Amino acid sequence: MAPIRKQRGNFLEEFRPGQVFRHKGGKTVTEGLHAVFSDFAYTTNPLAKNARYARAYGYRNLVAPPGLVMATVFSQTVEDVSENARANLEYIDMRFGVPVCVGDTLEAETMVLGVKASSRDRDRGVVHVQTTGHNQDGQVVLTYERKVQVWKKNLEAAVADGEVAPKSVAVDLQLPPYDPQREYRSLAHLSNADTYFEDFHQGEVLEHWRGRVVTNDHIVLTGMLDNTSQVHCNQWMVDQEPERFVGGKLIVFGGIPFQLCLGLSCPDIGDNALADVRYVTGRHTAPIFAGDTVFASTEIRELRDLPGRSDLGLLATTLRGHKFIKKGAVAERVEIFYLERELAVKRRSHYA
Numbered sequence: 001m002a003p004i005r006k007q008r009g010n011f012l013e014e015f016r017p018g019q020v021f022r023h024k025g026g027k028t029v030t031e032g033l034h035a036v037f038s039d040f041a042y043t044t045n046p047l048a049k050n051a052r053y054a055r056a057y058g059y060r061n062l063v064a065p066p067g068l069v070m071a072t073v074f075s076q077t078v079e080d081v082s083e084n085a086r087a088n089l090e091y092i093d094m095r096f097g098v099p100v101c102v103g104d105t106l107e108a109e110t111m112v113l114g115v116k117a118s119s120r121d122r123d124r125g126v127v128h129v130q131t132t133g134h135n136q137d138g139q140v141v142l143t144y145e146r147k148v149q150v151w152k153k154n155l156e157a158a159v160a161d162g163e164v165a166p167k168s169v170a171v172d173l174q175l176p177p178y179d180p181q182r183e184y185r186s187l188a189h190l191s192n193a194d195t196y197f198e199d200f201h202q203g204e205v206l207e208h209w210r211g212r213v214v215t216n217d218h219i220v221l222t223g224m225l226d227n228t229s230q231v232h233c234n235q236w237m238v239d240q241e242p243e244r245f246v247g248g249k250l251i252v253f254g255g256i257p258f259q260l261c262l263g264l265s266c267p268d269i270g271d272n273a274l275a276d277v278r279y280v281t282g283r284h285t286a287p288i289f290a291g292d293t294v295f296a297s298t299e300i301r302e303l304r305d306l307p308g309r310s311d312l313g314l315l316a317t318t319l320r321g322h323k324f325i326k327k328g329a330v331a332e333r334v335e336i337f338y339l340e341r342e343l344a345v346k347r348r349s350h351y352a
Contacts, residue, residue, distance in 0.1 A: 008228065282339040
């Protein structure tokens, strides 16, 4: 009997505008998964590290960092959407809903919003999708759009070029209510004293102190999320056609520098945040490979009141990730990540 070789994932010609994928699997955020990703990324917010602190604020358990929530939901979509992708191009209007705590189970659904063949390169095109993640109770934890560059399998195959409107997804940011009877101030020493809403000023740029090298452990981290994209783990495939793949070698899954940049910024920006609210737009501006060291900076763009919450303020920022590439005796700073980010940050007047 001849062997059967099955292939997973969709190519450009297999997508249709309006197509809906209910992704298989789902993923429970275990204590181990949470610990690995929050520790790897240098997440410092006590809500993610200290169960006593999280419960004192009204959460039932440790709170998953936003980068882990994104990467978990995103990874469930890979087999259907981007297993045969060349590059992830853009994140659009990523909004967070109910908080995700250790023990929650996340499932995802995606609708194809657009398909467009490249007018220059016959072997590829762009797929535009909208993904929504739910917890075990059916509550929305995250919704976003993304654009991804996908390979064609058959160069002669017709492509269903077209667009449909995105679904209207109601996303309610749910945070524990402020309770003046709770002993917030007795826990204030557990977070950085200079990261309350009152400490930020429009126009400031913070160069975050720490960096983190990405090693070949990125393959393990990607596997822990159930991300099956072969460009992150199949060296044999890349070696057969290195010119076809970015950099001619394994590329690090974008969710890792995404989470890492958020974590590197955490001691200066997110230590006293109760939640990330929205990412207006984001993109990977250069690839990351094993051996690269990631750094980050944050620009404070705007400070606003958060409707209905006098204890919190909305901090609008631009988060940028970068690495250095040696060119002779000179080290060139190369931007690798861009994210317009909004956070709900505690006011010192209420918490410290």
